[in-house]
Amino acid sequence: MRNWKFFSILLSVLFAAMSFGCKKGGDGDTIKIGALFSVTGPASFLGAPEKKTVEAFVEELNAKGGVAGKKIEAIVKDTAGSPEKAVSFAKQLIEENKVFAIIGPSTSGESLQIKSICDDSKTILISCAAAELIVDPVAKYVFNTPQKDRHAVMRIFGVMKNLGINKIGVISANTGFGKAGKDQVIKLAPGAGIQILISEVYDKDATDLTGVLTKVRDKKVQAIVNWSIEPIQSIVVKNMKQIGLDVPLFQSHGFGNVKYAAAAGKAGTGIIFPAGRLLIAESLPDGHPQKPLLVAYKNSYESRYKEDVSTFGGHAYDAILILTKAIEKVGAADSEKVRDAIENTTGLVGTAGIYNMSPKNHNGLDENSFEILTVKDGKFAQYTGGK
């Protein structure tokens, strides 16, 4: 073996590079915040707007003088949606970068994997993923910002009741978001007097769903609930109309991107879905408590990045908002006190709703954070039927 010399030299060089490459700690004038987003990979439609939102937020905040007299430094890491990277990066952020808190990850799978890591190391984690397992059972240091699937399901069932629908078909994507929502629909249906005739899971990368929709049609359902967060939601809508399946379609709050409605085109008209008010910010009544914040976020995001705002970026906005508000309240980057302050957040207006946290509730949103929306001419509008 000739190579071992080469081998040992390379390893030594690597080690030398590592030891010199590492900067220790943070200096006294900045608060370091870690952010784990799936900027590339299969969940990039979540991670990319989240990253952009956080970067813009931090820049604006620092321009205004930061928080508690200190500047914020956000260290964004791209997990590409894989849990093992999330684990590695989380440990790195906590031990090496000594971050004050972590925002993200974008997907529930990743969030669940690092839940105990953050809790054990007493690092605040504010996840941007919706699954209820993230905050139930409650871990002392773990919070999340998106609305609960349970509330979305309850709102959907409420509309169904008004429309006299009680036999439904459920289809969902094979992702963390789809799974969490599907589980809630199945769990809550009996209590709402709704019967699920069929539940199917499709691949988020599928190119055509007419087959499975035929199967659903065969069951003579009165409505379909589709739970996913991927672009495939537009295909669902189109395929339904194409095979002539004319029952109401209920989407989840994962439909919160106007691009999806645009991609569905004419087929999109009439979709009913619950969503945060960000999507209809401008048409909210003037006295609505969320309106100023929503319009400000929407305008700043859209003018800066030249793309439509989505509720996904809003989850990251809420996460960093809750964190910085808590730091401001405490007046210093003290982990324990800030954690307590987050837990006692009340009446905080965010993009997803109004947060009222408690030691038992690390999410803080209620059913009213959702508005029932529909699609009209490729745009979102408030749903007014069935009341």
Next chain:
Amino acid sequence: MSPDNIVQYLISGITAGSIYAIVAIGFNIIYNTTGIINFAQGEFLMLGGMISITLAQFMPLPAAILAAVIITAGVGFLIELVFIRWIDSPSVLRMIIITIGLSIVIREAALHIWDEKVRALPYFTGNEITSIEILGARFSPQVLWVLGTCAIIVIILNIFYYYTLTGKSMRACAANRTAASLCGINIKNMVSLSFTLSAAIGALAGCVISPITQTQYDCGATLAIKGFTAAIFGGLGSSTGAIVAGLLIGVIEAASISIIPLAYKDAITLTLLLGILFFRPGGIFGSREAAALKEY
């Protein structure tokens, strides 16, 4: 299952299958000349779709598609020129790895050139809710566009391969490189041509299917695996086989959906494919003897 649903399943199978078929054709062109499988074929589709969508904002749809096909063909030519042309007698393993590398790099480049968002071309006929009814089953007219494009591509390819000198030369390269070279065929040019051609066909396919499948920077790999499955199923090298196999896979998938949970659809198709590989390595339409003689 009522009879009209059987027709509906069949038609949704054909919808999905037409997409697999049109992807599979592209694989065969490079395979026919060089005996290698281009794992970056799916990325040609993605590029075609992305470029045409971008251009369609500035020009009429047919012009945008034509431009996308030409640009992607240029990309295919360049790729061959830069990465493949100068490698003498490449082994199959080496070519598999290089083309996989290319597919990853093109995909990541697309992510940084465009972004992660999903896009789609408008429907060529009608719109999202237009549908055609046959025997109580309904489907989008775009499916006919895909099938029609498949048919035209195959007819033209067959004429090209069997009635033109260039086409015959390309087939000669596949049959035996050395012999072809001794007959005065410039093998390297033939390989360049095959990459250009397959990129062009891939781009055209990417445009035609875009209204149905939507186009995103990472849609290539998923499509490529399906197309590759269809190409092997139909016997590598046979365009007609690819189309029949693509449609067949689509129909089998649709049939499997009607009985088992959709989540395992791909697992069923691939198990079937593995079965075919083990018992008929030449594919269902390929000749067993020819497959055994071929050097891999």
Next chain:
Amino acid sequence: MKISSHLPVALLGAIVVLFQVLMSATGTDYLLIQLTMSAYYALVVLGLCLLMGYAGQISMGHAAFFALGGYTAAVLSTNNLTQLFSAGVLEWLVQKGLIILSTDAYGAAAYRAPAWLSLGTAVLITVAVSFAIGIPVLRLKGHYLAMATLGFGTILYRIFLGTRIFGEADGISAVRPCEILPGLFVGGDPSQRVFNYYFAWILLIGALVLLLNLVRSRVGRALRAIHGSEEAAGAMGIDTARYKLNIFVISAVFAALGGYFMTHFNGGIGPSEAGIMKSVRYVAIVAVGGMANLWGCLLMGVVLNFLSLRGYFGSYDDAVFGALLIIIMALAPEGIFRKESISRIKELTRRLSWPFWK
């Protein structure tokens, strides 16, 4: 065995110890986390190197074996295992000591199988699966072999992604540590970090020594003959099918071991570990390290994974691996640790930089 073949291994061991001592002394022992993870990934790469480089068989589905080991560990070390048995059987198993009942951090009942049982199960399942799939698959060659292994990997990926006991898209989290010796655990707890580091590296070096001996033995010579020409090897009386199958099973078990311990170390696993991109990545690392070069594969397996896990490539992670695949395969198909390859790269850089020099 000659002394010269022991020396590099001893040196590697010394470097491993040196790293730990230096890092602990300088307070940078968090680097051990990624070094430990890299070692487990490198274990997969070593197995794949044996399969691709020595037996000449490509596998585009090796991540599936890694995930098979990982998911077995995860199911058997979390409450997911209660889904396997009815309540009565579960109670019986607990009484027999085959399943350990304790309480978790939130005070709920927590079941897990003892380490020896779950490790044994993981290895047995992997051997069975790789045997069953290897017999038909290894009869294929070239593109068909690539497609078949890719297909197999995708099937397992779909099963992990679509089945409730495997946690569907979320994967399995809160996997409990695995007790190797009393008081010593494979797990993510910071107090066990140094032990985990040594455990992973002893496993890796052990595997390396095993493989180095294997390729120098009669088996290795047979493998090289198969790689050169399968027909000729067959004509010489080598049972090519059996050799290929055995190597396939060995490399699958290596991958599964990597997955098994990695899952305990990380405390969880997700379906992305079984994905095609992961398999492609292993192939890429073997290609870079050198097809028939165990040392090269070990080095690249550790270095590239280490850099990737520390996020040095940022959003270009996949792009870096893709570019590496192209460059290495185009310029240095035997891996970069070859004289010819190095001189070829030198020549190319000289030619490319020539206009700037003038």
